[in-house]
Amino acid sequence: MTTTMQSGGGGDEEQGVLAGRPPRGDGDEMEIGWPTDVRHVAHVTFDRFHGFRGVPEELLQQQQPGLGLGTVEDGVVRAPSASKTVFGVSTESMQCAYDGRGNSVPTVLLHLQRRLYDQGGLRAEGIFRVAADGAQEQYARDQLNNSGVVPDGVDVHCIAGLVKAWFRELPGGLLDALPAEEVTRCQTEDDCARLCRARLPAPRAALLDWAVNLMADVAREEKANKMGTRNVAMVFAPNMTRADDPLTALGHAVQLMNFLNMLVERALKHHHRPSSSSSASSVLING
Structure with a gap:
């Protein structure tokens, strides 16, 4: 049996009901008035x-x-953020502080970095590669959203996973402002640094500089953690882009891996101390 449904133009009454508006009676129209007795009691x-x-x-x-x-x-x-969450929001809506290199970085990232270093995370084998316990990561994530603080008892792989998640959910992707063809053309470490200075807005360049020096601190402990420059660049690269198409994202991640690898190598040559305590100027921003 075939059922045929026809849709006619209908009148205003019929279309109003279909649109979810209450029907009007003859001469009986519903009006919504303006708010009354409004007072401006605070300016936050x-x-x-x-x-x-x-x-x-x-x-x-x-x-x-x-x-x-x-x-x-x-x-x-x-508060760590003007939003209810510290993930997936612009840095303009987050509380920031300056790191040892003068980069303006969200305080939640600085807190995660400090906890990672204090708990010996730089020397943990497979740091930033080993997946964290899902339940523990969700618990720590909820606590970060509530207070901006990682609770005690959270292991270093969970902390590392939260750092990657923060970058992965950053609106616009940290490195998506860099044209893919220009990333591909970078053949030297200095080429990469020049492209960052030319193309990245200052807030994004500061974030990248912080991330690159974090990766350099990890690579510096390669003998203990088995995470050299290429390995750490490989695990960070997919989190630095938000391309919608999976194939495009995969191809771009490979380019970004090589790009980040060169930046990390450059950072290792310029600095000799962990970024949490160094007072050296930014490698990417100041050259």
């Missing part, structure tokens, strides 16, 4: 280097642990 702003400013005192007093509002210092709510 988000400062990337401090947090929320202008939060009403009554809200500060009502703050409870686990609400994701961050800590309160001198009336300023120091």
